[in-house]
Amino acid sequence: MKIAIMAAMPEELMPILAQLGEYTQVEYAKNRYYFAKFGGHELVLAYSKIGKVFSTITATTMIEKFGAQMLLFSGVAGAISPKLSIGDLIIATQLAQHDLDITAFGHPFGYVPEGSVMIPSDAKLNAIARDVAIQKGLKLHEGIIATGDQFVANAQRKNWIADTFQADALEMEGGSVAVVCNALSIPFCILRAISDSADGSADVDFDTFLASSAQESAQFVLAMVDAIA
Numbered sequence: 001m002k003i004a005i006m007a008a009m010p011e012e013l014m015p016i017l018a019q020l021g022e023y024t025q026v027e028y029a030k031n032r033y034y035f036a037k038f039g040g041h042e043l044v045l046a047y048s049k050i051g052k053v054f055s056t057i058t059a060t061t062m063i064e065k066f067g068a069q070m071l072l073f074s075g076v077a078g079a080i081s082p083k084l085s086i087g088d089l090i091i092a093t094q095l096a097q098h099d100l101d102i103t104a105f106g107h108p109f110g111y112v113p114e115g116s117v118m119i120p121s122d123a124k125l126n127a128i129a130r131d132v133a134i135q136k137g138l139k140l141h142e143g144i145i146a147t148g149d150q151f152v153a154n155a156q157r158k159n160w161i162a163d164t165f166q167a168d169a170l171e172m173e174g175g176s177v178a179v180v181c182n183a184l185s186i187p188f189c190i191l192r193a194i195s196d197s198a199d200g201s202a203d204v205d206f207d208t209f210l211a212s213s214a215q216e217s218a219q220f221v222l223a224m225v226d227a228i229a
């Protein structure tokens with residue numbers, strides 16, 4: 001199986017590469033793609049840069065150019081659900097784009113014609129994530145993740161996203177990666193570790209906890225690769 005492991009930022013990808021030891025790399029479309037073997041699988045890895053556009057390019061490239069047959073995303077997210085604390089892991093059951101807005105034409109937030117507000121992630125990969133969490137004795141949260149081209153650092157916007165999408169966490173890439181994988185029929189899992197609470201202290205918390213939360217997610221995603229048959 002050729003598996004894509006994707007992140008948005010170098011801080012999210014480097015802990016994964018460090019575990020792999022040996023890898024090769026190729027420059028393509030102003031980004032760097034890494035290739036390695038792990039757990040009996042071929043891996044293609046990259047960080048996309050932040051946001052929906054860059055993550056769309058990277059996910060598409062991993063699948064269409066480099067032949068990835070499934071995609072695992074590893075990174076950090078802001079918590080919406082009060083059940084989530086910094087360092088906690090969450091997988092997305094469904095993803096939405098919270099900044100997609102043609103409500104002027106009577107459509108709901110997050111919807112454009114011929115699309116859907118929510119995109120479900122892959123049930124089998126999510127089941128593998130659950131098994132890995134049990135093996136590791138870790139709590140794995142599950143819920144809706146809302147994606148947008150905004151670093152959310154205020155309670156008002158966070159609460160609006162919570163109310164509009166029933167979202168449990170938010171970030172800036174999962175929803176666009178979901179669109180790509182859904183369109184190309186590639187199973188995907190979006191895994192995130194909480195770095196902040198998307199409130200007035202989110203910027204400071206993000207800087208403080210990015211490395212440790214990214215490391216949590218990195219360890220978990222590699223255990224998932226190991227558990228994929």
Ligand code: ADE
Binds near residue numbers: 076077152196
């Ligand atoms: N990723 C991690 N924290 C985030 C936040 N507060 N807003 C958007 N993306 C994030």
